[in-house]
Amino acid sequence: MSETPVISLVNMGAGYGKRTILSEVNLTVERGEFVGLIGANGAGKTTLLRSLLGLVPGATGEIRILGSTPASARTRIGYVPQKHQFQWDFPITVKDAVMTGRSAHLGLFKRPSSDDWVAVFSAIKRAGIDHLSQRIIGELSGGQRQRVLLARALAAAPELLLLDEPFTGVDAPTQDMLNVLYRELAAEGLTIVMSTHDMLSAREACTRLVGVRETLALDATARSLSVQELHHWLTGRSEQTPTLHQKGTA
Numbered sequence: 001m002s003e004t005p006v007i008s009l010v011n012m013g014a015g016y017g018k019r020t021i022l023s024e025v026n027l028t029v030e031r032g033e034f035v036g037l038i039g040a041n042g043a044g045k046t047t048l049l050r051s052l053l054g055l056v057p058g059a060t061g062e063i064r065i066l067g068s069t070p071a072s073a074r075t076r077i078g079y080v081p082q083k084h085q086f087q088w089d090f091p092i093t094v095k096d097a098v099m100t101g102r103s104a105h106l107g108l109f110k111r112p113s114s115d116d117w118v119a120v121f122s123a124i125k126r127a128g129i130d131h132l133s134q135r136i137i138g139e140l141s142g143g144q145r146q147r148v149l150l151a152r153a154l155a156a157a158p159e160l161l162l163l164d165e166p167f168t169g170v171d172a173p174t175q176d177m178l179n180v181l182y183r184e185l186a187a188e189g190l191t192i193v194m195s196t197h198d199m200l201s202a203r204e205a206c207t208r209l210v211g212v213r214e215t216l217a218l219d220a221t222a223r224s225l226s227v228q229e230l231h232h233w234l235t236g237r238s239e240q241t242p243t244l245h246q247k248g249t250a
């Protein structure tokens, strides 16, 4: 019997008020895939990620995460928001910020157990920020902040990791280090979906690229698409979605 897909979207739609952002979205993502969700600014990438978390009211169609509804699967999903969405002026240390990723395991008003601290320090080590664990989060650079957000998501031992624009404001060496880590995590069985408008970096890092433009207009193994094809698709200069190299045929 085949494994339950990590993500299954059937005829999904999402929007805000009367405005439709995404429609007729069909997507299946299997365990261990590293998917780059690419598209121009405002294409609906974040809306799609937030729909997977059950955070877009009125999303339509079928959304199944690990065979469950987004609400039921919430504790199995790690979410790394865009950096500006986190409150960096809150005067807490890195280790305490990472502990906030364990909140679903802690429950209300519960003190962290030694298991929680083991999970937090293991995630901190994985993200390569052991040396920063006692630092106040507001003092950190963009790349360091990205790693704190990643550690915070990993602290809950998720089965699905959603990364929203993780390359923004991150220097090239940190980006390279994180890409190696994402690939290692995917090889260990973690499923990763990353939104980005940086299609070159996505092509380098991911195993599969999915293009968002009102619906899912492109779906291919990452290296099967040339840089030129991707550029034309992203800038809308080619009405023709590349069809020569569909997913799985590279």
Ligand code: ATP
Pocket (backbone or CB within 6 Å): 016, 021, 039, 040, 041, 042, 043, 044, 045, 046, 047, 048, 195, 197
């Ligand atoms: P970016 O790369 O700029 O983050 P994106 O592809 O992630 O873009 P979304 O953030 O999903 O795009 O936004 C898609 C559209 O939905 C945009 O036009 C945006 O203004 C609109 N939008 C996003 N969030 C809301 C909201 N809470 N209420 C109303 N409109 C919204």
